[in-house]
Amino acid sequence: MSVQKMKIGCAGLGRMGKRHALNFLERCPRAELVAASSPDPVELEWAKRHLEPFGVRLYQNYDDMLKQEGLQAIVVASATAVHAEQAIKAIEADKHVLCEKPLSTSVDVSQSVVDAANKKPHLKVMCGFSRRFDASYRDAFKKMSTGTIGTPSVLRSQTCDKLDPSGFFVAYAEFSGGIFVDCSIHDIDLALWFFGAHSKVKSVSAVGITAVEPDLRKHNDRDNAVGLVEFHDGKIAYFYASRMMAAGQEDTTEIIGTKGKLAVNAQPQMNLVNIFDDSGVRREIPQTYYDRFEYAFVTEANEFTACVLEDRKLPLDLNAAVQAVRIGAALQESMVGGKKIVFDEDGNRIEVSKL
Amino acid sequence: MSVQKMKIGCAGLGRMGKRHALNFLERCPRAELVAASSPDPVELEWAKRHLEPFGVRLYQNYDDMLKQEGLQAIVVASATAVHAEQAIKAIEADKHVLCEKPLSTSVDVSQSVVDAANKKPHLKVMCGFSRRFDASYRDAFKKMSTGTIGTPSVLRSQTCDKLDPSGFFVAYAEFSGGIFVDCSIHDIDLALWFFGAHSKVKSVSAVGITAVEPDLRKHNDRDNAVGLVEFHDGKIAYFYASRMMAAGQEDTTEIIGTKGKLAVNAQPQMNLVNIFDDSGVRREIPQTYYDRFEYAFVTEANEFTACVLEDRKLPLDLNAAVQAVRIGAALQESMVGGKKIVFDEDGNRIEVSKL
Amino acid sequence: MSVQKMKIGCAGLGRMGKRHALNFLERCPRAELVAASSPDPVELEWAKRHLEPFGVRLYQNYDDMLKQEGLQAIVVASATAVHAEQAIKAIEADKHVLCEKPLSTSVDVSQSVVDAANKKPHLKVMCGFSRRFDASYRDAFKKMSTGTIGTPSVLRSQTCDKLDPSGFFVAYAEFSGGIFVDCSIHDIDLALWFFGAHSKVKSVSAVGITAVEPDLRKHNDRDNAVGLVEFHDGKIAYFYASRMMAAGQEDTTEIIGTKGKLAVNAQPQMNLVNIFDDSGVRREIPQTYYDRFEYAFVTEANEFTACVLEDRKLPLDLNAAVQAVRIGAALQESMVGGKKIVFDEDGNRIEVSKL
Amino acid sequence: MSVQKMKIGCAGLGRMGKRHALNFLERCPRAELVAASSPDPVELEWAKRHLEPFGVRLYQNYDDMLKQEGLQAIVVASATAVHAEQAIKAIEADKHVLCEKPLSTSVDVSQSVVDAANKKPHLKVMCGFSRRFDASYRDAFKKMSTGTIGTPSVLRSQTCDKLDPSGFFVAYAEFSGGIFVDCSIHDIDLALWFFGAHSKVKSVSAVGITAVEPDLRKHNDRDNAVGLVEFHDGKIAYFYASRMMAAGQEDTTEIIGTKGKLAVNAQPQMNLVNIFDDSGVRREIPQTYYDRFEYAFVTEANEFTACVLEDRKLPLDLNAAVQAVRIGAALQESMVGGKKIVFDEDGNRIEVSKL
Structure with missing residues (x-):
């Protein structure tokens, strides 16, 4: 053998x-x-x-x-x-x-x-970035690439965790980089994937609240946050991240184009079972990020292996990973500081007072 | 005026x-x-x-x-x-x-x-027959009529009531004609509508159980029943009727053709609200037949009025209403007697022993 | 009589x-x-x-x-x-x-x-504001009011029209007040309804693009816009408005609370028909705002009439209608000017340079 | 190692x-x-x-x-x-x-x-029987076993293949045992699983048509068939099998109990993508049986292996596999011969003329 x-x-x-x-x-x-x-x-x-x-x-x-x-x-x-x-x-x-x-x-x-x-x-x-290996996201990307929705223009994406009543995420926030770097980083990566790694950020704005864990403020973090990213080529991405979902993990993405829309996981579900009882019709949903993306991690491992063994091009550009952190950190800064942050086409910050 | x-x-x-x-x-x-x-x-x-x-x-x-x-x-x-x-x-x-x-x-x-x-x-x-005036059934019929599903061949339909814990339906069964005449009559009428009023029954078979109300047997009735109708022109309709739904009214129909399928109310729902809580994602469903078909009754009243005032042809043929009772009664008889009932093309019964 | x-x-x-x-x-x-x-x-x-x-x-x-x-x-x-x-x-x-x-x-x-x-x-x-009379929104509001989702904290809402290929909305934009005043006004009103009319805006930020109709810029308008509204009591509302939906009208709202979430129209649909053909499983969706909210307008007329005849309190406070225009106009201004607009608790603007 | x-x-x-x-x-x-x-x-x-x-x-x-x-x-x-x-x-x-x-x-x-x-x-x-290893069916079985739906009473299940326009299944029918033995065998096995392997058949009735492939009659087969199985303990199972689905594989099961209902795959889907375009909102569905049940086969292989290595009891009783063939063959016979077949509690056939 x-x-x-x-x-x-x-x-x-x-x-x-x-x-x-x-x-x-x-x-x-x-x-x-x-x-x-x-x-x-x-x-x-x-x-x-x-x-x-x-x-x-x-x-x-x-x-x-x-x-x-x-x-x-x-x-x-x-x-x-x-x-x-x-x-x-x-x-x-x-x-x-x-x-x-x-x-x-x-x-x-x-x-x-x-x-x-x-x-x-x-x-x-x-x-x-595990979502790049998820079958549904890949199918959406393929459909977008073959013109199903025209020109992609607006991306909405969210990474929302089930509330952990132990409050572990408060201590965790000390090192996580904050909710935009820890959670929304996935959504940011999706924007770079669907809009193209070349996409240049024009501005970021973000707001956040502490609806369930006021202590997060000690680490400059929030438990619910919304971020808005504008790109120089006339596209918009907006993100929602939360630590307090009641039902489970809710990671949903929409890519809206000039001729259609692709939605990934707009109706989260654990499996194909529906329960009819006196409270109505119900389905369970994944409880954790890994519940939702287990097979994506398996695919990731297999594709990385294949790229190494066959000396093939990797499906992800490492530079995009830095760009994702850059955007996430800027959103976190905007949320904490309460200011919109603006960039020129070379990626340099522009003073807002000079606008 | x-x-x-x-x-x-x-x-x-x-x-x-x-x-x-x-x-x-x-x-x-x-x-x-x-x-x-x-x-x-x-x-x-x-x-x-x-x-x-x-x-x-x-x-x-x-x-x-x-x-x-x-x-x-x-x-x-x-x-x-x-x-x-x-x-x-x-x-x-x-x-x-x-x-x-x-x-x-x-x-x-x-x-x-x-x-x-x-x-x-x-x-x-x-x-x-109120369902003939329901916007969804009409849309399905129109789509079928314009060829969306090819030749309609199999129809599945159910009329399933929410369990009435008062057991009122036991006393009601004395005069209702039985579950096939009282409930499935709607589904039978749908079969005659979608397959055409000319459709000739070749055989009926039915079985029923008393899962929640054994007393129904006193009136020769059942609380759950399945019926199977074969037509001479090579079509099949099959029906399910129940008195014990936990979630509410579940009236669902599928019309399967050689090139597609139309489903009406495959996912019952009261309105457009989804509730996410720690039991998952939930929607409520209509609790009664009238909850589901309220607007169909309004349309029925308005169309009947228009036909009278304008001397227009009615949308339903009265003969089909008799044919529906005929089929419902035969299914009820088959269920109670345990025998399949067979008809020739003129509608006369054929003795099974002679088959 | x-x-x-x-x-x-x-x-x-x-x-x-x-x-x-x-x-x-x-x-x-x-x-x-x-x-x-x-x-x-x-x-x-x-x-x-x-x-x-x-x-x-x-x-x-x-x-x-x-x-x-x-x-x-x-x-x-x-x-x-x-x-x-x-x-x-x-x-x-x-x-x-x-x-x-x-x-x-x-x-x-x-x-x-x-x-x-x-x-x-x-x-x-x-x-x-027709949505206040829609059965689904009312059901969601009632559920929120009875504690189903804990404290409402984040509201996401969108008003998205089907693309009108005639481009009529370009001329219309001259007098419409812009996409936030014309479309998002509904979503803003929902925020004021679900969060309470007393809610005080802390900041607004918005971005917009012209993905299909660059001419909208002549009227300081956009065809796709995202707005972010922060309230002084620690709540967030964010809005998406669009003129370029391919499938039809997509007006969706989510209210996220500390113990659950309510989604209204997360899965838009015209009726209860599903079409199975070689392209998969499909449903049609409302084509216009009126298609979606027809019955809400009827309820509105009837309730207004009842309030007049019985001298009852109206279900909407007229002040909220002004507040909605105020927020919509500020979002429009933020979108066009590229700046975040900040307010103190009395509703006065704060100069960003002084933050 | x-x-x-x-x-x-x-x-x-x-x-x-x-x-x-x-x-x-x-x-x-x-x-x-x-x-x-x-x-x-x-x-x-x-x-x-x-x-x-x-x-x-x-x-x-x-x-x-x-x-x-x-x-x-x-x-x-x-x-x-x-x-x-x-x-x-x-x-x-x-x-x-x-x-x-x-x-x-x-x-x-x-x-x-x-x-x-x-x-x-x-x-x-x-x-x-691969469906016994599918995560959704297992979840449904577990929920039923813990009382979610009360006493299971009626089971509806279907195995419906996408139409193969090559007509391969006509030749295949010569050796397949017929549509009830080839397709419905899965549904029959589900009935024996959910109702219990001890369940004794009281009667079977079936009808079938050739909507797309009349040549199937040469092999005593049909392309669409509905079967009805009554059990001696007051339960009903009914089955639909088809070779002509337009959209793809549609294998759906409902288990209706005295206090609720479990539905498996009532809304078939390939993945979590929804496509919004001018035809409405659309999802694709699995094209083949293996598309739908791929991971069930993997689980089957792993569990069989574990049972061998650890000398554990198998999750399926081999006798049930014979019982499934027995019921499938009786349904096929009923469909072809046009007669209801009745059994006593010991499994012996009863002559219909003696009923």
Whole structure:
């Protein structure tokens, strides 16, 4: 048997790390998960039971894992704060990299990953915007590309989480970069995908409230926020992000063109079951982001693997990942500062008082 | 002001009678409700408050009402048991007639109304199958007629009531003609409409159960029943009727053709509101038949009026109303007796043992 | 027959005027349409055929109509430019007034109607925001009011018209007040209804594009616009208006609360028919605003009539109609000028440079 | 690495064989596809490219494959005509068996597989009714089991294929057992699942037509058929099968209970995209059975594997697979012969003339 498989290691074994590790282990036939690292003893304990028996070597130290003989690629699925550092180290060690979003909550740090990748053009370095691998979004993109809706002009998109009554997201907000960088980043990436990565921002405005968690203000964050992005080529994207959905995860997108509209997930649903009882007709909806996008992550792993093995072009441009952070951070700044932020066509800020 | 209005009287002021009376009074600009009759003092009391102040003359006795000067038409909305008798008297008194369905639970009695009407071809005599006036059914019929689905071949239709926990329908079953004559009659009429009134039944088979009200068996009735009708020209209609829906009224129809399908009310709904809460996404649905078909009854009143005033052809053939009772009664017999009933092309029964 | 009817006259017999006239004539049993006026000979010609035979007296001159003996109320359904003038004249002539929205595209002129009405507190003066009479919006409001969604916090609403390929709306834009005053006014009114008429605006921001009709810029208008309104009590409303929908009228609203969400018309539909053919499963949607809200206009006419006859409190506060114009005009200004507009709690503008 | 994997061989590499082979190869981490057989050179050529490089040994002869060292299990995915023979051979060779449905179109031959399996109780022998592994059906079953709908009483289910304009299904009908055995077998199995495998049939009636392919009558088959099954414990199941859907695969099921209803796939859809264009709002639907149930087949493969490796009870009882064929064959007979077929509580036929 002479089939080549991509040998990959997983950095981080938290909530997303476990999922990426298991996807590469079990649902990615052309990849071989050969290593995994975590500084956390509890996570390593989990890995001893679920990964080690299948031939995965475990590391407490990420740097040690990078040295493993034959390792070709790394999936960075650790805390956001170390995404960029680990990605850059992997690049420098000549590994292909699939990095969880965002590269960093900082635009400059995000850019440093791109700079590192640019020095190694033979490597595949991708930031994992999962929605780009979702079958429905892909179908919508394909339909748009073949003219179904004319010229796409307005994009509405939202990333809305089910309310976590534990309030965990308050503590989390300290490092998340804020609701626009943590949640809306997906919607921003969709705008860059559907409108084209070349799209230049003309202005951003945003407002936010704390309807359920006033403590978020300590971290300059909000639990509900709406952002408005204007592009220089006459397009508009607007976003809604929330941490307080009652029913579950509600990630909906509409792309409105001059000849039609495409809606993705306008009617969220868990599955194909409808329940008729004395309260009416009811369906359940996904409870978490992963519930909704599980198969997109599997596709992401498989396509990254195929691009590495076949030296194919990645489906995502790494520069767009930096641009998404840039827009997200500007929206967050606009929301907190209460001001509209305006850019010229070269991306430089224009003083509002000079308008 | 020289506009002519049709002067109509309403026979019966029970649940449906009140609705017909008010529709002709308030929602039918070309008609003038001038009379109403009921033997029931409570109903007449209601009429004194809601009809009399608007110029409607009230009668305890139907025959007296028929003699009112200038009366042109009667809407028969009394108990089913007297539908035919009152309709025939009205015809004989030279009045146009809109009769609630069914003409009678008996095929022969139903036919006697047709015979009476045939003697007075200048009169408009219509049996009110409300669904024929519903905007959605009409849109479906129009689409079918213009070829949207090719040749219609299979029709599935159901009339399913919300469970009435009072069990009223058990006592009601004594006179209703049974679930196929009382409920499925609407679906049978739809089959005759969509397949054509000329359609000849080849066989009927039916089964029924008493899932919630075993006492219905005393009246040879069931609370859930499925019927299967085969037509000689190679079409099939199948029906489901139920008295135990939890969510509300569920009247759904599908017409399947060689090139497409039309579904009417496949997703019942009360209005355009969706409720998102921790049980998922929910909508309410109509609770009663009238909730669902209110506007169809209004349209029925207005169209009947227009046909009378303009001497136009009625949208329904009275013979189809007899044919619907014939099929409903045969299904009821098949369900109770446990046998399939077979007909030749002339409508005569064929002994099964001779098949 | 001693039943009192409200005698009403209709000012204007254009597209909306015809509808209001016919609704009061045919679908409003407690009202009597006794007069109608239009300066337009073509419209009067129509009225001679459709209104005069039913006892409606016609006028070329609005002032003449006001003098008709016994006239109690006026429905102002003329061009927006004369709404306020005609409403004030009617008030001064001691008539009740139902005025089509908006009172005026000018805040000051709108206020002058309120001032006139305040001098005659015995009169019923209402601005017809039709959505307040729609069964689905009312059901949503009732559910919100009884706590179904906790505290309402974010409202998303859109008024999106089917593209009129004749481009009529370009000429129309000269007098419409712009897309936020013409279309979003409905959504703004919904925000004031669902959040409460007391809601104080903290800021507005808006952007707009001309995706299909660049000529709109001549009238400082756009064909697609998104607006963002922040309220001082920590609520957000955001609006989308468009003139280029391909499928039809898409007026959707979501009210998001701390414990749930209500969506109105998230899945637009013409009726209950689904068409299955080789392109998939399809439903048609309303083509115009009136297609969608026909019955709301009928309810509006009937409720206005009941309030007049029974001297009941109107369901809408006239001040909210001015507030809606104020917000719409500010959004339009923000869109055209490219600036965020900020208000203090007393409604005074704050200079952005001073923030 | 000490993880044990189940070594499996695939019999048949036609349409379904390819899918089963690839599922065990790529999407079933605990299984190892080690062998595959087909008498067809074209199929073997395909396998040389897609299976052999991954270590799968290929056979022209099924019997030879059975002798492969270490082989533990067989997935029988060949033509229906050899399902039973191959399954029995595998059992006799002491292999676990996952057999595609149906075991056979003959009740007796189906029973012979059960008899063979009964002699080897240590083996796992399962007939692959894929819908039992579908997430939506499982969710519905779980909800029913926890009382959501009270007592399940009526089941409606349909298996409707998109029209294949090549008419392939006419030739196919020669060996398929007919539309009730080929298509409705899934729905029958659902009835046995939701009502319980103990359910005893009281009667079956069926009618069928040839709306698009009259030639099917040569093989005693129809292109549209409706069947009605009554159970001795007062439950009803009714089925619709069709070969002429225009939009795609429409497999819908409703389970109606005394306190509610569960609907599975009442609104078929390919994905979460809605297309708004000048024809309305549209969604695409799955085109084939496999489009709809792809993930159910993957789950089936994984669960079968887990049951073998962990010696767990299979989720399906093999006897139910025979009972499903028995009911399907009776429906087919009723449809062709035009007679209702009645059974006593022991499953013996009762002569209709004796009823």
